[in-house]
Amino acid sequence: MQIDNISRVRNFGRSVAVEIGALEDSFLDRGRPLGAARVLNAIGLGYQNLSELRTILKLDTGLLSRLLRSLEAEGLIETNPNPADKRSRVTRLTEAGEKEFGIYEQLSNERAANILERHKDARRLLDAMDIVTVALSRENIVFEEMDYTSDLATKCLNAFAAELSKRLKVEFDLKKSGDPGLSQMKQPLGTFVVARLGDFPVGCVGVKGNGGALAEIKRMWIAPAARGLGLAHQLMTSAEKAACALGIKTLRLDTNSTLFEAISLYRKMGWTEIDRFNDDPYPDVFFEKHL
Amino acid sequence: MQIDNISRVRNFGRSVAVEIGALEDSFLDRGRPLGAARVLNAIGLGYQNLSELRTILKLDTGLLSRLLRSLEAEGLIETNPNPADKRSRVTRLTEAGEKEFGIYEQLSNERAANILERHKDARRLLDAMDIVTVALSRENIVFEEMDYTSDLATKCLNAFAAELSKRLKVEFDLKKSGDPGLSQMKQPLGTFVVARLGDFPVGCVGVKGNGGALAEIKRMWIAPAARGLGLAHQLMTSAEKAACALGIKTLRLDTNSTLFEAISLYRKMGWTEIDRFNDDPYPDVFFEKHL
């Protein structure tokens, strides 16, 4: 059985390697060697100082230097001393470089679109890809306090509302759900924590305070692709930590019995069930934890 | 939305590329260049004649020749003229080569196991990987008539029984299900068709005949990872074709109303619903098609 699972992973690797090889081949069509193309793309993606480039591309100082020289000769990049530390240097795309980078982006997009077009309904495939993506790069997930109006936070909140609607089998309306006071999930009263993988939101949680010792946990959500990784635990931990930093002594939360995974987590993390403390229509289970 | 989907695919590609790169790096630790390692592995996997090796590894005649020479010099392979056509040559691993190939296999297995070990419950990840594997290499799926006692067919039949048990919410027992006559799904009375991707079974269907003009379709199953690709349609087509070749004029089948995807397919493919033609406990819908 274990051996069988290993061969499933290896079959997966083989089939994906073919796609990746094809993408790299298409990069060669731009006339420049793969090494130079990779550097150009990394710069386009925002890796601009040389040491960073060396790390992510695993290049020797000499090799990177020469590749940069060749891109400069093509007029695609410009390298200047870093004003903050003139030993080191930063590089950036010229206008021509931006254009060339755009063409590589186009090639990548076409390859990706091509995969999707081979499927009438690609939803299943995309969901599967997300699960793999998150699983393989879970160590790159970062937890950040950010404003709940930010782009990432908004995506989380919308996904949260959509899922709750589905799970509770009613049209869940964020405005009706008993906290018009989103602004209380903002420094200095409270906070909002987002877990993200690059630009992809994978989870969120809000701490809604009122300046006193008692605050509420709201809007705990984990992206479907990111479940089963223990992310909720990490997210709750960082929310509790952030609450502590705000001087909060006791946290409360309400939830719905449909959300059984969450409830089991709260118990595991030392929360205790308490009596109903509000008259919102959606929640039917209530918890409390002293920090 | 479409743009968002493309970036999901690209994020996926990036995260998997890292894993694949790491595997190739670990191959380099064996001291020999990647080109030679790839040839050795391809030979170990059974690609033994040179033209085949050139095709799958996309190598120039000269380059492959030299790589083989270097593996020979290491004593890992042995190349001999093909007795059937002495212009061409076949190569195979020596004992030392088998051993070295085993080490590469070990490295690959460890990488794969390592991914699985990072997950308490890897089932979700494995299922997702299977979906991606099948989707990306669907053009490599082959349909083959084979004996229902073969290894692949047995895997299909077991999976079929397991799933039916789950869908019908009863313990489904193949022996009770109204066809002790598995032997009728065998030439010359009938046949059994398996769809596979390499060594992985992705679907099956049986034609159970009795030498007359009337036969039955049995055991139609598609692996969960392979659903939504139109595989069932292809499978049914090949079953009908095989039935024709056996001189069968009319096909019947029974099924259960729980299996709604299958039922919708039968209608689409020109089957018409008919009255119950047996008294098996499980089926409750019956179809017929004149070939």
Next chain:
DNA sequence: GCATTTATCTGACTTTAGTCAGATAAATCG
């Protein structure tokens, strides 16, 4: 201020990968 460290560059070099034009030998075609 001077030695040391850090970040990068350059030149010289090796290895790996890839290309191409014959050479060779077996098979095939007419």
Next chain:
DNA sequence: CGATTTATCTGACTAAAGTCAGATAAATGC
């Protein structure tokens, strides 16, 4: 049988990738 085709090999070459030992200049430590 002789011409042609097919499969592979070899030599000669180029391009790309990777390594390493200084050189240089800015920053840092004492």
